[in-house]
Amino acid sequence: MPDPATEAGLVLTGLDLLGIFVFALSGGLVAVRKELDLFGVLVLAGITGLGGGFLRDLLIGAVPPASLEDWRYLMVPVAAGLVTFWFHPALGRMERLVTFFDAAGLGLFCVTGALKALAFGLGPLPAALMGMLTAIGGGMLRDLLAGRVPVVLRGELYATPALVGAALAVAGVEASLPAAVVAVPAAVVCTGWRLLAVRRGWDAPRPPGVPST
Amino acid sequence: MPDPATEAGLVLTGLDLLGIFVFALSGGLVAVRKELDLFGVLVLAGITGLGGGFLRDLLIGAVPPASLEDWRYLMVPVAAGLVTFWFHPALGRMERLVTFFDAAGLGLFCVTGALKALAFGLGPLPAALMGMLTAIGGGMLRDLLAGRVPVVLRGELYATPALVGAALAVAGVEASLPAAVVAVPAAVVCTGWRLLAVRRGWDAPRPPGVPST
């Protein structure tokens, strides 16, 4: 984790916590819909919220992951899990909520993941990929544990917005813009693209000769 | 791995090997019931026995994991796999045995995992979580590879005893008790709680408004 006294560090930490919260909500909602119990909800919330960052931290050598040594990072998914557990009926139409939380987490994590990889000395291309992994990793682990093929592979535009959002953030930092200036529009592009893709049913291209499902 | 000449080191190594053996037995039995072949049995025994420790070691930065550089750690799951392979009919009622081995591994690993994380400088909260991960990680990998939703998410008390056992071990060490004194009761609490939960059908609470399955 970068020095929290710096502006970039504060932005990173704040966005990270927000991303963890919304991703953990999506994990908790999947767990509720799978009829798991309280601890299944907490575990799935935690893995969805922290899993992408763990995968990124393992690959860039940032161990132990910062989120393990900062109680706020550990309490946020617990809080999200409890919120999901108690208030899921009031949350109403879950399908849309899961999709929205997922898209918001996607946008936040692709940016924070890419910025952290840059801060650990990775080049622009690997940093953008680490941003994408941070964004899609938690959801992939969530889907694997919930016993379904990961959303990211299931024919919807998902990985691309994350990669593009991460690439925008990397490009901005490479152009010497402050991280705080870069982060928000890059995240908005990713989340907005993802939400539009869901709403309009945009699909990534399919292999020629294979019928669309 | 801590200095094996110290008391704590000896206790850790002995319990680790025992935990790996019983967890590997549980992995081997799942493989036999899934009608896998000899190498499927050995692979699943190895991953179940060593997987939780690998995940912990990756996250605390203890790489290469000690178990990779100590042939005893590698031979123990092979032995457990062969025992399962040849003697599974004699092992009789497998359902109960799988449950028992699983609970014993749970108790042993939550303690050794937490103690190792403390030894690598993690704070009390992350160390307790690493203990839980060590305990539930191998079984989660086993279930993922065997194509089923992990036991830990399936509505039985599983993660909680592991977290409480790990927390007890951490609390004992923080209170300056010797690891050897702390380890056994903490493991017994976890294993006993898990076995009671299975026998009495204790369940973790379910989200309000979701029918029990």
Added chain:
Amino acid sequence: MPDPATEAGLVLTGLDLLGIFVFALSGGLVAVRKELDLFGVLVLAGITGLGGGFLRDLLIGAVPPASLEDWRYLMVPVAAGLVTFWFHPALGRMERLVTFFDAAGLGLFCVTGALKALAFGLGPLPAALMGMLTAIGGGMLRDLLAGRVPVVLRGELYATPALVGAALAVAGVEASLPAAVVAVPAAVVCTGWRLLAVRRGWDAPRPPGVPST
């Protein structure tokens, strides 16, 4: 990654790229057969091609993995994914092709994985195991993400040829033979054994008392 100026380094890099390409083809073909879209194909190609090496690098402490910092390693699975995406109908009988690519990747990766583990100071036994993990890890991740029980556990001779190929490479290097001399025959033994096992329907032994499926 070893110094590319050395002979062993060049051999390792070349074989690594070739192994990544053929494994990524196998991942891409599985994705096409699962009717995933372009990005599903690229993601599955990338994970199959690079996943085994990532697992090895994480466990031996070689982070960030060399493949993340070398654009050739990142472009190779993209190229393989695009080839699969556009030309899969021309690739004709896919079943055989998937099997062949898988066997070729198995042979190449068990050798490069073992040599890299030796280069990072692991002993002979763990180095051979890391070679096997490099070879079977990408395919295991591919199968997990595609929602099927990994091939390696499904009753065909798969892990054994990889372990033997890795052990041969380790034995050769321990006998002071140059890596270039050792690599090819060890890979050929593994790939040939695997292909023969598929063609002749060789199976690993099954537990006594369990009916063959």
